Amino acid sequence: MSDQPRRTRKPAKPYRRPKKDPVRILAFEALRAVDERDAYANLVLPPLLRKARENGDFEARDAALATELVYGTLRRQGTYDAVVAACVDRPLREVDPPVLDVLSLGAHQLLGTRIPTHAAVSATVELARVVLGDGRAKFVNAVLRKIAQDDLAGWLERVAPPYDQDPEDHLAVVHSHPRWVVSALWDSLGGGRAGIEELLRADNDRPEVTLVARPGRATPAELLDEEAAEPGRWSPYAVRLTEGGEPGAITAVAEGRAGVQDEGSQLVALAVANAPVEGRDRIWLDGCAGPGGKAALLGALAAERGALLLASEKQPHRAGLVAKALHGNPGPYQVIAADGTRPPWRPGSFDRVLVDVPCTGLGALRRRPEARWRRRPEDLDGFAPLQRGLLRTALESVRPGGVVGYATCSPHLAETRAVVADLLKQFPDADLIDARPLLPGVPDLGEGPDVQLWPHLHGTDAMYLALIRRTG
Numbered sequence: 001m002s003d004q005p006r007r008t009r010k011p012a013k014p015y016r017r018p019k020k021d022p023v024r025i026l027a028f029e030a031l032r033a034v035d036e037r038d039a040y041a042n043l044v045l046p047p048l049l050r051k052a053r054e055n056g057d058f059e060a061r062d063a064a065l066a067t068e069l070v071y072g073t074l075r076r077q078g079t080y081d082a083v084v085a086a087c088v089d090r091p092l093r094e095v096d097p098p099v100l101d102v103l104s105l106g107a108h109q110l111l112g113t114r115i116p117t118h119a120a121v122s123a124t125v126e127l128a129r130v131v132l133g134d135g136r137a138k139f140v141n142a143v144l145r146k147i148a149q150d151d152l153a154g155w156l157e158r159v160a161p162p163y164d165q166d167p168e169d170h171l172a173v174v175h176s177h178p179r180w181v182v183s184a185l186w187d188s189l190g191g192g193r194a195g196i197e198e199l200l201r202a203d204n205d206r207p208e209v210t211l212v213a214r215p216g217r218a219t220p221a222e223l224l225d226e227e228a229a230e231p232g233r234w235s236p237y238a239v240r241l242t243e244g245g246e247p248g249a250i251t252a253v254a255e256g257r258a259g260v261q262d263e264g265s266q267l268v269a270l271a272v273a274n275a276p277v278e279g280r281d282r283i284w285l286d287g288c289a290g291p292g293g294k295a296a297l298l299g300a301l302a303a304e305r306g307a308l309l310l311a312s313e314k315q316p317h318r319a320g321l322v323a324k325a326l327h328g329n330p331g332p333y334q335v336i337a338a339d340g341t342r343p344p345w346r347p348g349s350f351d352r353v354l355v356d357v358p359c360t361g362l363g364a365l366r367r368r369p370e371a372r373w374r375r376r377p378e379d380l381d382g383f384a385p386l387q388r389g390l391l392r393t394a395l396e397s398v399r400p401g402g403v404v405g406y407a408t409c410s411p412h413l414a415e416t417r418a419v420v421a422d423l424l425k426q427f428p429d430a431d432l433i434d435a436r437p438l439l440p441g442v443p444d445l446g447e448g449p450d451v452q453l454w455p456h457l458h459g460t461d462a463m464y465l466a467l468i469r470r471t472g
Contacts, residue, residue, distance in 0.1 A: 018129035018137075022057040024105065027069040028131055031101040034074065034370050041070055041370060064244075073101075073108045075204045075369040078176040079152075080107040082159040087146040099136055102128050106144045111152040121148060167193070175200035180377050181362060188411040188452070195456075202455035207366040209241040210263050211253065212293070215300040216330045218257035226250060233459055234442045235266040237297070256328055261293040262367075264453045264460030268407045269294045271438035271451075272354045273301040275467050278401030285350040286311045287340045287394055288357055290318030292325030295335075298354065303331020310350075311335045312343070341389035348399040355394045357387045357419075359410040363462030366455055380414045387415060391423045395430055395470065403433070404468045409461055411452055416464040420450065429472025435465050 026048050033039045045067065052058040058066070073080070084103050085092050092100065106124035109115045115123075121144045128137035150158070160173035168186070172179040177200055186196045210232065213220045223229060223239040232238020238261075241247070252258035273284075284302050289295040289311035299309040311326060311333065313319040319337040326333050338344050340355065360379055361371050387408070394404045408415050424430055434449040444457045450466040 019126050020130055021123055021127060022052060023062050023066045024069065024123060024127045025130065026052055026066050027073070027105060028098075028101060028127060030066075030070045031073060031105070032098065035097055035101065038374065040368055041074060042367060045070055068113065069105055069108060071206065071369060072112050073104050076108060076112055076176045077104060077369075077373060078178065079156070079159075079173060080104045080111070080176075082173050083107055083111070083147060083155045084143065086155075086159055087143045096136075099128075099132060099140065102132060102140055103143055106140065107147055110144065110148050111155065117148050121145065163193070171196065171200060176204060177365075177372055178375075181372055181375070184362065184412050188413050188416070189454070198456040199454060203365040203372075204369075205366060205455075206244075207262075207455075208459075209244055209247055209260060210266075211239045211241065211247060211250070211258050212261040212266050212297060213237045213239065213252070213258050214296055214329075216303055217300060217328065218252040222252055223250070223258060232263050232266075234439065235263050235270065238263045238266055256296075256325070259293060259296060259325065261297065262364075262461045262463075264363075264458065264463035265293055265409075266297060267439050267442065267453070267460070268356065268405065268463055268465050269297040269301070269354065271435055271465060271467065272352055272403070272405035273298060274438050275352070275403040275405070275433065275435075275469075277351055277403050277469075279351075279399075281305060281351050282307050283350050284309045284352040285345075285354070285394075285397060287343075287353060287355040287397070288390060289313045289322045289335070290315060292322035294354065294356055295322050296325040296329070299326050299329040299331065299333045302333070303329060306331065307351075308332040308334070310345070312338045312340060314339050341386070341393055343393055343397060345397065347396045350397050351399060351402045352405075353394045353398045353402070354405045354407065355390045356407040356409070357383075357390050357415075359383055359387065359408040359415045360412060361409055363409040363411055363453075363464070367461070380412065383415065384419070387419045388422060391419060392426070395423060395427050395468065398470050400429070400470050400472055402470055404430075404470070406466045406468065408464045411454070411462040411464055416452070416466070417450065420466045420468070424468070427470075430468050430470050433467045433469050435467045438467070 030044050033044045034041055049063050109120035125137050125141045128140040156174055161169050163170040168179050168182050171182045189195055211223050213223055220239050228243040230240045230242055232240055247253045247260050284307055286295045286298055290313040295311040302309045311322050313322050316337045319335055323335040360375050365372050391406050398404050406420055432449045435451045436445045436448045445451050453460045453463045
């Protein structure tokens with residue numbers, strides 16, 4: 001028998017259940033909805049936050065953190081993908097999407113917020129344990145510890161190609177935009193490196209909430225009574241909520257007398273309403289009216305002049321949104337569900353026509369950051385026939401002496417000037433008129449006669465507007 005003392009086994013540590021963090025779980029759920037269902041964060045996040053508040057899980061600062069985690073992660077997704085790719089031993093396409101979402105949330109906390117490193121890693125690993133399981137949480141922990149070894153500037157030095165070697169790819173990684181989007185925006189903007197970098201940075205900034213006081217129903221002064229509210233920069237009806245907040249809690253918004261509307265969108269509607277026409281000015285058309293923001297402003301402006309607005313929208317559910325936006329309009333209006341390329345009205349019926357056509361949405365990447373990853377260059381080919389068809393119908397629908405406004409929330413040249421140039425060739429009795437005087441006080445509008453707004457120059461979405469008068 002051995003004289004060696006018998007070794008006693010250390011008792012196993014009791015299993016510790018992961019801590020459930022409502023803020024990070026909600027952020028993860030929002031990212032999964034965006035990824036799995038092609039949902040938009042601005043539609044997914046509000047009901048999730050509302051439910052969390054109703055359940056007593058969230059305070060105001062919790063909602064603010066959840067919002068920052070979701071939008072910050074989506075805006076910087078391209079950059080974080082490059083960083084994560086440098087820290088894993090397999091191609092990113094072989095990493096399960098839910099795992100990649102957790103890693104991106106962790107990367108944003110480490111590289112894009114002031115959350116302390118230890119807290120960012122431990123909170124994200126706890127999230128991984130809850131939503132992925134203990135096994136994959138170990139993988140998440142190992143990757144995040146590698147990411148935590150450097151800051152964002154250091155990582156960009158490592159993962160972005162030098163600007164001198166590949167300017168577009170450098171900007172794509174540093175500013176988290178697909179390369180093709182960088183190239184398209186640069187072509188539309190023109191100029192050198194400084195301008196495109198300012199634009200890409202602006203796309204990654206959190207936009208202010210902008211309200212519109214619908215004429216005859218609300219006043220900017222009423223909205224300025226709200227906390228942290230300031231006048232708009234350019235539109236006389238705009239009010240900016242500089243610290244965000246819940247617009248739906250504002251009385252005028254809840255009653256439909258005011259709405260949430262980017263200032264660029266307001267400027268487009270105002271320019272169409274104020275463009276000079278020859279002769280009568282009684283019947284206006286919004287030919288792509290959904291979801292109703294421009295229609296509500298146009299309807300209020302038309303009412304002040306005793307004009308009627310016809311708001312047409314192809315999709316019935318979106319036509320319902322237009323009807324809701326116009327409800328209570330002080331003047332006559334009508335909302336119909338109709339295909340704008342095969343309209344039920346007669347040619348030459350209208351004095352003013354606005355067509356804000358479906359597009360890639362590259363002008364609203366501040367508000368819908370996920371769109372940059374969802375769109376593809378080939379999408380342009382899908383939109384092109386519809387955009388030309390809608391502008392053709394608009395030009396046929398306006399009477400001689402009337403005005404058509406062609407608008408897009410995209411600055412891509414294939415969706416803006418190329419469409420207008422093609423249709424002007426088909427309508428020799430139609431001429432561009434200078435839109436710049438109809439945006440009084442707005443600087444940096446270029447050489448005209450059309451107008452391109454920019455986030456970094458005007459604080460608006462990148463709205464495009466061309467005004468065309470029928471002369472024959």
